[in-house]
Amino acid sequence: MKNILVPLGLSENSITLNRVEYAINLAKELGGTVYVTQVFKELPRSGSLPTVNKTLKQITASSIEEQLSELDKKGVEVVALPLEGELLEAIPKFNLENAINLIVLGPENGGIKDPYFLGETSGSLVKKTEIPILIVPENYRFAPINKVLMAIKSGSIKKKNALAPIKEILTTFGAQMKLLQVKTTDFLPGDSEIQKDLETIISSYKSSENATLFQGVLEHLNANHPDLLCVFRRKRGFFAKLWEENTILKRDFESRIPLLILRGSD
Structure with a gap:
């Protein structure tokens, strides 16, 4: 970057x-x-x-x-x-x-x-x-990124070089990344397969069942204390229902740590 x-x-x-x-x-x-x-x-x-x-x-x-x-x-x-x-x-x-x-x-x-x-x-x-x-949240001070929490629904990433930014961050800071896969009501059997390119950069994996991906993230943020939250922007991914409007309300989503949004698919 x-x-x-x-x-x-x-x-x-x-x-x-x-x-x-x-x-x-x-x-x-x-x-x-x-x-x-x-x-x-x-x-x-x-x-x-x-x-x-x-x-x-x-x-x-x-x-x-x-x-x-x-x-x-x-x-x-x-x-x-x-x-x-x-x-x-x-x-x-x-x-x-x-x-x-x-x-x-x-x-x-x-x-x-x-x-x-x-x-x-x-x-x-x-x-x-x-x-x-x-x-970057208001008044958030820069600190080395040691732990990353990536939240996904599907383990399939179709966008070429989508993982490049997070790979560079992990390499630069020597950080570890935990993958959280949230299984919602629209979870498909094919979603459970984690793409090899993603699998090679994660240090641990956990799955949970929640109504929304955001609920799954909230459930695990306090337990993991990450320095960075990473998600993908795609039709069936994080913020899926929020793309209908340009504005995003705090009641729908709010992050207290830096949030990296990657493009997951076309």
Whole structure:
């Protein structure tokens, strides 16, 4: 994961510097670069407007740099990246040319009364992007990743290189990963077969029967005390019913540790 992207300003309540700081620490361990991005909207191109748009880009870059000046970059290359247009369109376009390996997001943090875990834009990124996403809880401080809990329904992973991010994390930190397979009411016989590529990177395996995958995760989080929770985004996987909406409510899901979301199938 050499290129890590952190979007700024996804909501007026979001604490952005916390997740930028986390991304810097992670990039230091992985030997990566952090791109901190904020979008700006260009004016229609006519007459002298290209000059105005150039200025808007420079102003956006300066705004990013000003926020980054408060952080210790720890020798990591941190790039201020102003992007034109809408974030959901600008990130995939930038990714095609620069191969972003991970997007770091934060949850909504409007306090206890805020009902959302993910807002409209961040939820849309989780739902629609091809890029792995790491959601870092509010005020969560970076620490070495020693234990990972991966939660799955099906042991079949069809997406090519889907496991690459977690493999790199496990190798970099010398971490161990426990696989939790939750058997819900729609569990199929073929789901029990664990793909060989996945089987080679797990240190232990446990199965449980629960109404939902999330309930299974909650049941085992306290017992395992992982530093990272890893799940797959797919039609019959984690968040399956949550994909219908872009926003995700805290009553449906909330994580107190970093959550890595991988793309499990097309």
